[in-house]
Amino acid sequence: MFTPHTPQEIEEMLKVIGAETIEELFDKVPENFRYPELNIPEGLSEMEIASELKEIASANATTDEFVSFLGAGAYNHYIPAAVDMILRRGEFYTAYTPYQPEVSQGTLQAIFEFQSLMTELTGMDVSNASHYDGATATAEAANLAYHFFRGKRKKILVSRSVNPQYRETLRTYMSGLENVQVIGDEPAAGTSSDLNKMLALIDKDTALVIVQYPDFFGRIIDYTKLVEAAHSQGALVAFVFNPTALGLLKPPGDFDVDIAVGEGQPLGIPLSYGGPYLGIFTVKDKYVRKLAGRLVGETVDEAGERAFVLTLTAREQHIRREKSTSNICTNQGLMVLAATVYLSLLGKAGFKQVADLCYQKAHYAAEQISKIDGYELAFPDTPFFHEFVLTTPKPVSMINDHLQEHWILGGYDLSQDYPDMKNKMLIAVTEKISKDDIDDLVAVLQEADHD
């Protein structure tokens, strides 16, 4: 279907090669294993596959049909039409990694602009060209810290209020390294905003302290003391941030952190059932040569014109092979482009407005829901951005089942990851949620309560 060869051309080509048949070209493949029977159906036409996939899609009900209050690491934001129109340009999506700068300036400049936007957003000095997602960026932050200390510091401290899936990914990545301990997130650490337990764990063997900002429960915590304590022991600190929140909040750079990583999905990337997303990775200047992944730098061409190239590639596996500290090879190029276009379109005023809308609506929702009998905020004294934890009168799954009948996707059931958080629901509110949506949620919750 996508091969252009006519029978005459095949014959002509075989003649040039000096072979009788195409099968002959495979004579090095062990004969008894050649041409297996494949239990894969015969191919479909374009029209047939389109209708089959529409049917598959119709077996889902998504955030288009439901009003969704789900967040917990993936957020339903509005994506301006221009973002996808630009992504659909074949010159972007059918290009490869920009190894040849003379014919890849479009991709290279877009990445350079992404790096610029990310350093501005985070208040950090350097951004790379992205990782797979927020979870792997978090794991690579630990990788960086481990290698920064040449493996001599063995402890990675991670707060229990860091996304549980990020912590799992971190542990998988660390399992290959010699004697690394990932600690600090044991159930005994609790979920309160008291950082004293973490502070007590920081010592000279700590390579990195990882916290989330706002944390997995949506809370905005002042980590100033924690950063100071870590630095006084010589340890590095990484923030896992939500980029939308940085439209309003003090950036990680203001806390003097060493590494700031985050999930870039909220920046113009569809929910897409969990991927592909965008891992943002930024650091202070002094770690630039320890940074994994691609970097684009500005230079000049022979004519003295400004040009962009992939730079510091000696850090990567191309040259140092087994000496490189990460094997990351691709970056999330197209997702980088989406985030760059998104932030360019929203710009200074629009991005701030989105962050503010999220904040306002989430606070209205929190206020209204906590007025219902049996519902209250789990952390009433801690400021939050656009996500908050509710204590519910019944198991969250029961409440969500009821909401689902009213075409509402309720919040995330925290007891799935935190056994001590029974009857705790994590609610996310974005700019896509209207006051009416919130009032409807409140009405259904009230009614559920009287069942």
Next chain:
Amino acid sequence: MIEPTIYELSQSGRKGVTFAKSDVPHYDLPTELQRDSLHLPQLSELDVTRHFTHLSQLNYSIDGGYYPLGSCTMKYNPKINEEMARLPGLANAHPLQPLVTVQGELYLMYQLQEWLQELSGFHSVTIQPSAGAQGELVGAMIIKKYHQVNNSPLRTKILIPDSAHGTNPATSSMSGFKVVALPSDERGNVDLEALKAECDETLAGLMLTNPNTLGLFDENVLEVIRLVHEAGGLVYGDGANLNALLGIVRPGDLGFDIIHFNLHKTFSTPHGGGGPGSGPVGVSEALAEYLPSPIVTILEEGDDETPPFFGFYTPKLSIGRMKAFYGQFGVHIRAFTYIAMLGASGLRDVAEKAVLNANYLMAKVKEDYPLPYDRTCMHEFVVEGTWKDLPDIHALDVAKRLMDYGFHPPTNYFPLIVHEALMIEPTETESMQTLDAFAAAMKAIAKEAREDPELLHTAPHNTPIRRCDEVKAARDLVLCCWMPK
């Protein structure tokens, strides 16, 4: 030709998009939590659209021209893939929705797993890994855990042929293995004597790219696998070159224990200027319980009336989770579409035409360029971009000059074992006419190398920019724009 940056285009007070005013009462954010300033660009929607359209025009792409990058498999990306990935019922599902509301997503992922199992001859497949290199990491970690579980903690050595992909050694060291490089023999196969010498009680496994980065199918592949297995090691197959084998032979049948797939290479999902990729991993039955979690599975079998109910499963000895959620779902949709459209015979046709194209182009190019391994190749081949009597001409010069002829250059200086390598992969979607035009350009450049070498040294001449000063980029690091405060 030069496009200003978005920061340079910015005009104070301009807006590209607006949102409706808040419809809820106002809540104050405590001032001590607020940031002081945020210098994002200020542009209209047209400014932004033109800027990125201009940038796109500075890119080479498959849609615009021939892209023979060896080992990158730059085949045509069918347009229907893009349409399908954007179906709202697929693209707008939240990853934490209740299972009952996402049975379509789960079915698609499950079916893709099944097809990849069938194509590779493996017992189980995970589609979670985000890219080929992450798939490799899964493989290496499985090898590590397998030996831990089976009480062989001393197995700490991974063998990697010198014709392997560059990520293989990096992956092994990330997983805490000691890497030992294996030489190739004079026919480009793994050197069997060198392999035998390394087959001891410290051997954890071998990472084998087959066909290798020379474009050659290892003639002793069964023997290589047997030797590693006999020594107690596992064999990992780097699936980056699977395009040559679709429907021809299944790595699982040959005895490989693990393999990764590159959906963005073999299954026509676009490379996107560097990503997203997707690197599913297949394993033999003995390793199924080591796969990363979660894996899509059937929770309740269906019958004539009701479809099966899909959900997730955590393997008992799982190495853990590799990323948040389940994988690069948007990429899975594209690969699913492609496999469903080609079917069994279409997939075999892919490999046959890819190999036909490569051998045809090799036959034409070798008239003018030294060919270090003169054997039937698979879907790619490597020539030298230099000549003994012209020491001043390098692969890089040939590559840069090709741009003046309107072609993207082949991969150069890889694999490392070929002097001044040019690694050429035509892919199956290119026509004979395109290959002829490319061969003619290669021939013309070989002629120029003798008659007017300066033309090569100063190439490219017709591209948006000229050769770049890469040393300056690394020395005077400028990694973000100057920001007007």
